[in-house]
Amino acid sequence: MNQDVPYKTYLTEAELPGAWYNLRADMKTKPAPLLNPGTGKPMTAEELNHVFCEELVKQELDNDTPFIPIPQEVRDFYKMFRPSPLVRAYFLEQALGTPAHIYYKFEGNNTSGSHKLNSAVAQAYYAKAQGLKGVTTETGAGQWGTALSMACAFFKLDCKVFMVKCSYEQKPFRREVMRTYGADVTPSPSMETQVGRKINAEHPGTTGSLGCAISEAVEAAVTREGYRYVLGSVLSQVLLHQSIIGLETHAALKKLGVKPDVIIGCAGGGSNLGGLIAPFMGEKLRGEADYRIVAVEPASCPSFTRGRYAYDFCDTGRVCPLAKMYTLGHDFIPSASHAGGLRYHGMSSVLSELYDEGFIEAKAVEQTSVFQAAEQFARTEGILPAPESSHAIRVAIDEALRCKAEGKAENIVFGLTGTGYFDLTAYQSFNDGKMSDYIPTDEELAANFAKMPTL
């Protein structure tokens, strides 16, 4: 193996970023504010403080401060799993016979198995600092719930997780990791909340959705003394915390003297993509550098490529504020054949605005081709990727093959957000040749668009 650069690049602990980067500070058009669904007016800090921790509300509403210091306790926790490696995919390049140089930032080397821990520890820290008893949240595929359980165990906070019922049943091991970290895990929709009982009554036998679980978690937070709600994606505060991914990637590439041509991330609610691209997008917005930035989403949940840019509810139960985002409608639930995460109906307001302004490209890919990429990656690079991350792998491979056809030695960087240890039911379906693809029809999408609020 001829190496230009090390196979893995680690920053030292001293080189760990001391502050998160707030991309909004460099956006000329700021993301649209959250609205109070009752009044149609922007949510105030006071209103949001009922649901979220105070410091996190400040971060949510702060469109101006470019760098926000990372508290020492969070930096200490980060040292358990950060800096994460930036890997040069020499073996994948070799297998593809491409002149492209492929790099990936691997966020899966922690027990929660994904990048979600970056924001979980920040949110748990601020909850503890505010003197709260506990937090509530929802989880779908389970990455976020696991990450939050770990963070809460560390800071000795109660952690109540509403887990989408079909995941709760299909992923008992995910549930068990959360329990090992002391979390209380409830299948959603449950009978514990008003909104859960209502959804169960209206849709008997439903196996739940992320939108329902959010509604339940928010209700559980606001009706309990000393609890707040926390969310693992979509919100601007989450993108802020996840900027650690991009800051480390940026610093490592700089050390290697490598300038990326294209940066690729999978996109569900936007937590990973928004974090990975943050400092690069900042340079792009400030006119200091240019990069192609590609969001990859499932063809079965295509919010960027087929959604509308409009105000919509963040949850099925309509208990949350309205957000302006690319959305498939708050009632949209991906087909049962869809494996893994990236199943949220909307997309971060920050990323939605940037996409609308043309700073981001988007591609939708079908899951069979995603798992083909996952298998090739696993066999060559030795890491079993999460289905979510494999969306980015699919497009990274496609880009590398384009470079091969064009004879170009471009630098391709993608985010490998997590591992697939808890997604083996999906792998089994792929290994058995039983995986299918699903693309929603225009009629299905139109039916959901029709139910969106009109503002």
Place this chain on the structure above:
Amino acid sequence: MNQDVPYKTYLTEAELPGAWYNLRADMKTKPAPLLNPGTGKPMTAEELNHVFCEELVKQELDNDTPFIPIPQEVRDFYKMFRPSPLVRAYFLEQALGTPAHIYYKFEGNNTSGSHKLNSAVAQAYYAKAQGLKGVTTETGAGQWGTALSMACAFFKLDCKVFMVKCSYEQKPFRREVMRTYGADVTPSPSMETQVGRKINAEHPGTTGSLGCAISEAVEAAVTREGYRYVLGSVLSQVLLHQSIIGLETHAALKKLGVKPDVIIGCAGGGSNLGGLIAPFMGEKLRGEADYRIVAVEPASCPSFTRGRYAYDFCDTGRVCPLAKMYTLGHDFIPSASHAGGLRYHGMSSVLSELYDEGFIEAKAVEQTSVFQAAEQFARTEGILPAPESSHAIRVAIDEALRCKAEGKAENIVFGLTGTGYFDLTAYQSFNDGKMSDYIPTDEELAANFAKMPTL
């Protein structure tokens, strides 16, 4: 957090060891040779070449060469997951309130989830270099089978795994990872081999054992053209490859200026313990330094603490050579209540000889206390440990508490061999308060000793 040293220490790629260390070269009394069960004479290279790859047979029989170069292809593969971090367990120390300094070498950051990959890639490489079509092996808890599947996928070798039937049924996800890497996985005892059919006939409904699966894998190798058998523990060649763990640990501690007082490893067949302690034991044998070296085994499978040091069969089906080792008898199968690995009836001949000469201490621990340690570790250090590794955690915590009681700031180093992602059935049983302990009676052990060969 006040830090004396970084939380994690990584060697650079340039600092990766270029050769494995062969501990046998420094042993005054060499480990007893493998014997041909038919003749009672030492196995020759020619005899062993029918079962094992030629280069590996050379390594198995080489008691003299202290350093054996690591082939470039293996070093390249190692870069995918090595160097592994040496972690200072600051958070665990804090939780225990101990003046001791605790370090662990974490081998779980690869898809196979354990240190087994260190030897799997070496064995697959030599098989490929010899022009073989494929290899056969057995797996119990699944770590070794997964590691070998990954290595075979990389070198494009067929991989046939006999998986102990109870694990095959209880760990479908382990099986699915191996399938994703293209391995052919068969529950053992199977009807595919003569020895499997015999064991099935004699013990109808048996859920298998590691000893049975070894017999089947060996038979499958010797009866197929272009196949050889490979083994993930016990053999001296495996300890040689695993010395990479100890060499990296030794180099990292040297960089930090830290001299360990006690080095702790879990011990099943001895692959991790033998690898972790290798260079330290070398110094001890050469009289250059002294360390306490502690092997930790399950009280339910106590080969060191209650076994006999004698020649015994390596497998239930008696198709393998005889090895002199601490053994519970080749018919010993741990109680069904025993979770995780460390269930082999014998122990590496190298370690057995060193233990017999008093260079190693051994402790047996019960699994409930092991999972208590695992839970505490997971919640403070953020890594969900494998049940096997948690045996070492248990004793590391006990040693740290002893240091607290004695007011001593000793340096404790232990091997964290892997992660527990595929052991969540065991964690669930612990979380539900349903885990039980089992210690074999003297009568049970005596019955198995009685069946051992007399030499």
